[in-house]
Amino acid sequence: MKLGVLFSGGKDSTYAAYLAVKSGYELSCLISVSSEKLDSWMFHTPNIGLVGRQAEAMGVPIIVQKTHGNKEEELGDLEKAIKQAIKKYKIGGIVTGAVESVYQASRIQSICNRLKIECFNPLWQKIQVELLEELIKNKFKVVIAGVFAYPFDKGWVGQEIDLGFVDEISQLNKKYKINPAGEGGEFESFVLNCPLFKKELKIQSKKIFGEGNSWKMEIALK
C-alpha cells in the first residue's frame, strides 16, 4: 500500500514514516501543513521551511499546505492536502506520529474515514522513554528545536537526543511531569539524519531566540 506521512520534520512523524517503510509499505509522499499562527492547535512545525530538505534527503515528494485560519480552517486545509496526495500519489493511507493526543488523532481519523483511506498511528500509546531509546538505537540524529515549558531554558535548545538526554528528561518527568517525548508540546525536535535519509543534513548556522522557559531555534542548513 502507498502511504503519505503527515510530516512535521520532528522525531515522531519521521519515526512513524520509518516504521511504515520497515513494515513493507511504500512511502509515496510527505504532507506538511504549515500554520502561520504560533499557537496552532494541530500543527507543530517550528522549522517548516526545512521540511523540503528532509523530503529531498529521503528522495520522497512533499506537499506543503499553508494555513492561517482558526481550528476548523486548519482541518479543512489538512483535508485539502490529503485529497491532493490521494489524487497525485495514489496513496491508500495516511501515517501520523500521534502518541497521546486524542485531539489530533481523532480529527485525522475522521478525515481519513470521510476520504475512505486507512489511517496509521504506529506510535499510538507508545511508552515515551521507549520511543526515545528506539530513536537512538535506530541511529536517528535529532536535535531539540524548541522548548516551551518549565523548567526548560535556552541551554536545552540545539541539544541532540542521546542517552544523556533520555536520562535528564526522565528525571524531569519524575519531578515536573514533563512528557519524555515532548508529547504535551513541552519541546519540539528536528531530524537531521535517520535510516530513511540518503545523506545527513548539516546545520550551517543557528539562531536561538525567546525568553524564560520558551526558546526556539531557527536553523540554516548547509
Next chain:
Amino acid sequence: MEDGDSFKMILIVNVCREKLHYLEFVKPITDIFEENNKPYFVKDYKKITKKDLQRADKAVICGTSLMDDEFINNLPKFAWVKFFDKPILGICAGMQVIGLMFGSKLRKKTEIGFFKEEFKRVFLGMERKQEVYHLHNFYVSLPRGFEKFTKSEVPQAIKHTEKEIYGVLFHPEVRQKDLINVFVK
C-alpha cells in the same frame, strides 16, 4: 512463582488486516501486560489453533482500524468464542465479533474521539460517568444472553449473564488501561 496470577496465560488475538496496525491496536495491550509481568502470547485471528486455546487462561480480542472489515468476512474463524470456557474481553472489533457470534446485528454508527459514557453498574472497575475513546463505524445490538452496562442506546459495555465474556465498544487501552488490568487480575 509467588503470585498465583502469574500462571495465567493470556491469548491476545490480533484482528488487523494491515501489518502496520499491530503497533496501534495490539502493542498498547501487550505493553500493559509487559508492565505488569503478565504472561501472554499474540496470535493472528486466522491462525488460532486448538493448542492455543488450551494454553490460554483468558483471551483479549483487539480492535482494528475504521477501514478494516476483513474480520467481518471471516467470522467462522471466531467460532471458538462460543465454546471457549474461559474469560474473554472483546475490544471494539473484538466486541463486534462477540456480538455477531452470539446472534447480534451489525449496525452503522460512526463515533470518533472522547465520549462520556455512564455506567449503570460497576463494569471491570469502571463506574459512573467516564470519558472513553471511541473509534468505530459500526456497533452490535445487544446479543441474547448479555447485559448492557452503560446507559447509552448503543451498547458500549456488555457482559454475558452466565459466562465471563465481556465486550467494550470503546478502546480502554487509551486512558482506561485499568479496565484491562481488572480483566486479567
